[in-house]
Structure formats: C-alpha cells, structure tokens
Amino acid sequence: xxxxxxEPAMTSHSLPTDPLEDPAAFAARHPRxxxxxxxxxxxxxxxxxxxxxxxxxxxxxxxxxxxxGEHALWMARHLPQVTWTPSEATAEGVAAIGxxxxxxxxxxxxxxxxxxxxxxxxxxxxxPADAVFVANLTHIAPWSATLGLIAGAASRLARGGILLIYGxxxxxxxxxxxxxxxxxxxxxxxxxxxxLRDREAIDAAAMARGLSVEARRVMPADNRLLVYRCGAS
Ligand SMILES: C[S@@+](CC[C@H](N)C(=O)[O-])C[C@H]1O[C@@H](n2cnc3c(N)ncnc32)[C@H](O)[C@@H]1O
Numbered sequence: 001x002x003x004x005x006x007e008p009a010m011t012s013h014s015l016p017t018d019p020l021e022d023p024a025a026f027a028a029r030h031p032r033x034x035x036x037x038x039x040x041x042x043x044x045x046x047x048x049x050x051x052x053x054x055x056x057x058x059x060x061x062x063x064x065x066x067x068x069g070e071h072a073l074w075m076a077r078h079l080p081q082v083t084w085t086p087s088e089a090t091a092e093g094v095a096a097i098g099x100x101x102x103x104x105x106x107x108x109x110x111x112x113x114x115x116x117x118x119x120x121x122x123x124x125x126x127x128p129a130d131a132v133f134v135a136n137l138t139h140i141a142p143w144s145a146t147l148g149l150i151a152g153a154a155s156r157l158a159r160g161g162i163l164l165i166y167g168x169x170x171x172x173x174x175x176x177x178x179x180x181x182x183x184x185x186x187x188x189x190x191x192x193x194x195x196l197r198d199r200e201a202i203d204a205a206a207m208a209r210g211l212s213v214e215a216r217r218v219m220p221a222d223n224r225l226l227v228y229r230c231g232a233s
Contacts, residue, residue, distance in 0.1 A: 019103045020077060023070055030103070034096045038136070039070040042220070046071065046135065046166060047078050049217050049225050053162060056081060059130035062156060063087060064119050064149060065137040069097030073104050075133075076111045083110050085129070087117040120145040122152035129156050135166040138202070139184070142193040147205055150228075154209040157230035163211060165226040166219065169199040177222030202226060 019026040027035035054061070058081050066072055066086035076084045088094050097114040101107070117124050119137060132153040138146045153163040168180045175181045180196060187194040203213045203226075211228035219225055 019100070020070075020073055026103070030099075032099050033103075034068040034099075036068045036070060039068065039074070042135070042166075042223070043071060043074040045220050046225070047075055049219070050075060050133070050164070051079060053164065053227065054079065054082060054131055058083070060127070061085070061131045061133050062124075062126070062129040064117060064132060064134040064152070065089065065141075066097055066114065067093075067136070069100045069114065071133075071135060072097070072111055072114075073100060073107060076107050077104075080110075083112065085112040085126075086114040088114060089116070089118045091116060117152070118148070119152060120148035122148050123155035124152045126156060128158040129161060130158055131162045131164060132157060133164045133166070138165060138167055138169070138197045139187055140194055143197070146197060146202060150202070150205050150209050150211070153228075154211060154230060159231040161230045162214070163206065163226075163228040163230070165202065165228075166223060168196055168222055169202070169224050169226070170196050171199050171224075173198070175222075176224070180222050199224065199226065203228075 023035055023040055024037060027033040061075070061082055061084045063072055063084060063086045066088055069086050072084050072086040076082060086097050088097060094114045094116050101111055119141070134149060137149065150163070157163065168176070168183065170176065175184065175196070184196045206213060206228040211230055214227040214229055216227055217225040
C-alpha cells in the first residue's frame with residue numbers, strides 16, 4: 001500500500017462547517033458567495049475596538065457599504081449585545097450580503113436583512129441607531145459619498161450614538177505610512193475622484209453636522225477608526 005493511499009481521505013466531514021471559521025475556504029466551496037480577504041485580517045482588530053466603544057446594553061448598529069457582509073456576521077457573532085443591519089448601495093450588493101447571511105442561521109435574529117442605502121443620498125429612512133459603522137468607503141468613492149455618509153449618520157443616530165469610520169486616512173497633510181502613498185496613487189489612477197481623505201476634513205464635516213470628534217483609534221496596517229458622537233449621551 002502506498003503512503004498516499006494511507007492518508008486520511010478529505011471528506012466533507014473534515015471541512016469546517018462554520019462559514020466564519022475560514023471564510024475564504026467556505027466561499028471557495030460556495031461560488032455564489034463574495035469573499036473580501038481583507039475582512040479576515042481586520043475583523044478582529046475592528047471587533048476589539050467596537051467592543052470598547054459600543055454600549056454594553058442591547059444596541060443597534062447600522063452598517064453602510066457592507067460589501068460582502070462578512071464584517072456584519074463577525075461582529076454580530078462576537079458582540080452579543082448588538083443587532084446589526086448591513087446595507088449596500090445596489091440591489092445586487094444587498095443580495096450578495098443575503099447569500100452569506102443564509103449560511104449563518106444562528107445570526108438570523110441579530111443580523112437584520114440587508115437594506116439598500118446609498119451613502120451619497122441622505123437622509124436615510126429607518127429607526128434611530130446607536131451606532132453607524134462603515135469600513136473602507138471614504139477612499140473608494142467620491143468625496144460626496146463621505147459628506148453624504150456624515151449627513152446620513154447624523155440623521156439616523158440616536159442621541160449619544162456614535163459614527164465609526166474605519167479605513168486609511170491622511171493626517172496633518174501626510175500619508176500615515178508608505179503603503180498608503182502607493183495605495184492612494186493606485187486609487188486615483190482608477191478614478192480621479194477616489195483617494196485617501198484628510199482626517200481633519202472628515203472631522204470638520206462631522207462637526208458641521210453637529211457631531212463631536214472623539215479620540216480616534218490607531219489600527220493595524222496604517223488604518224484608523226474615526227469616532228464621532230451625536231449630542232450628549
Ligand atoms: C472597498 S469596499 C468595502 C466593503 C466592506 N465595508 C469591507 O470593508 O470589506 C467599498 C464598498 O463601498 C460600496 N459603496 C461605494 N459607493 C457607495 C455608496 N455611495 N453608498 C454605499 N456604498 C457604497 C461598494 O459597493 C463596496 O461594497
């Protein structure tokens with residue numbers, strides 16, 4: 001008997017059944033799923049920051065530009081007080097999030113069906129949220145989307161609620177790392193209206209909508225989590 005024949009067979013029983021354990025492998029077996037590899041790297045640092053920033057009581061988070069929806073699932077799984085509503089700008093994007101959600105029935109009561117929201121078209125209809133979260137939108141959309149995001153969040157946040165904006169930003173007129181300079185150049189080549197935003201410009205836009213600026217978090221890979229609060233808690 002050859003060594004090869006003695007190896008254990010790879011059966012479906014040996015594959016992880018939890019979609020969130022290895023999303024890349026799971027998506028490879030389910031071609032209708034979109035997988036965003038960066039979410040597997042940044043989901044845990046983001047979750048840690050959110051655990052610190054969100055209320056410990058039951059609370060609601062509205063996510064803008066959810067992409068694949070993988071952040072929504074991870075946060076809901078590991079932040080048990082949270083009810084999370086993902087969103088995307090197109091019906092196709094909303095449907096793609098629904099595909100992932102269908103594989104996580106344990107989260108059906110705390111991840112609401114994804115909704116259609118164009119960040120650039122505030123105000124957004126719906127219930128007040130304790131937090132509005134967005135990752136990696138501001139540099140991959142025109143500046144009008146960031147302004148819309150802030151206006152929309154101001155229209156949906158409950159008093160004392162927070163707007164959380166994750167991604168790469170410039171600070172004091174400079175890139176925060178060499179990787180960001182190359183990233184910015186590649187974005188602007190794809191679309192001249194894209195590119196890394198100045199954190200101070202986002203702060204100013206938030207203040208103009210009545211939000212107060214709170215201490216931002218330095219995140220891995222030269223990212224930041226910007227924090228803005230709506231009124232007093
Ligand atoms: C780089 S992806 C980030 C997706 C996800 N947040 C993540 O971190 O993996 C940018 C997302 O922004 C969405 N998007 C672009 N313009 C938008 C807009 N005006 N309103 C809402 N979403 C938008 C795109 O559809 C895309 O899913």
